[in-house]
Amino acid sequence: MAYEVVLDKFSGPLDLLLHLIRKQELNIHDIPIAMITDQYLSYLHAMDELSLEIASEFLVMAATLLAIKSRMLLPRPEPEPGQEEDVDPRAELVEQLLEYQRAKWAAEQLKEREQRQSLVFTREALDLTPYAPTDPPPVTGVTLWDLVDAFRSLLRKTPKEQPAAEIRGHVVSVEAMMEQMTHRLRLWKTCTFSQLLQFARTRSELVSGFLALLELVKNRVVVCEQRDPFAEITISLEEIA
Incomplete structure (x- = not known):
């Protein structure tokens, strides 16, 4: 029977990709897709060995990475004069990661402001010990x-x-x-x-x-x-x- 553990810090496949990029100190705009795909799949294998429940979005991201990896291996024809260059297969994934990173940064900023605001009192401090969690x-x-x-x-x-x-x-x-x-x-x-x-x-x-x-x-x-x-x-x- 599958054993599922859910933590507040765990968000999804984009979180895992950002974790791998930060760990390897990679340029998010120029991701070595073959290496990242192999490492991502190794994490899924580790989760499978632990019998952790792998959500469907992780499998979708694995398929997306494999598809991008395959497209990167194919030779690109030289664009004809006046014809636009082919779009980098990684472009959409990079944009998703950047957008997710911006959202995480904004959430952290809002949380920090909330914590700072919680320290501001407009009257004499009361004994809040009975209300402490x-x-x-x-x-x-x-x-x-x-x-x-x-x-x-x-x-x-x-x-x-x-x-x-x-x-x-x-x-x-x-x-x-x-x-x-x-x-x-x-x-x-x-x-x-x-x-x-x-x-x-x-x-x-x-x-x-x-x-x-x-x-x-x-x-x-x-x-x-x-x-x-x-x-x-x-x-x-x-x-x-």
């Missing part, structure tokens, strides 16, 4: 793709399991992994992503552990932080009182 703040600084990056790094270091003839007698469930992680974090208070999953010795345990971490993030039991770009992700326990 009991839930911890949402995850900031770490996106779903950052977590998938860290997971793929661990997955590459774990050897693939050979199919066994006998039925396995021990399968670690996501719920059991959640209990183990919560217990460790109560003892450690905070740890790195790799330390939290170091007890997973097989690929199946690693997948269960990663899904357990996503569920803990979704339930706001843990907080993920990344202080510098590409630095180790830190996990902290943030239990609801």
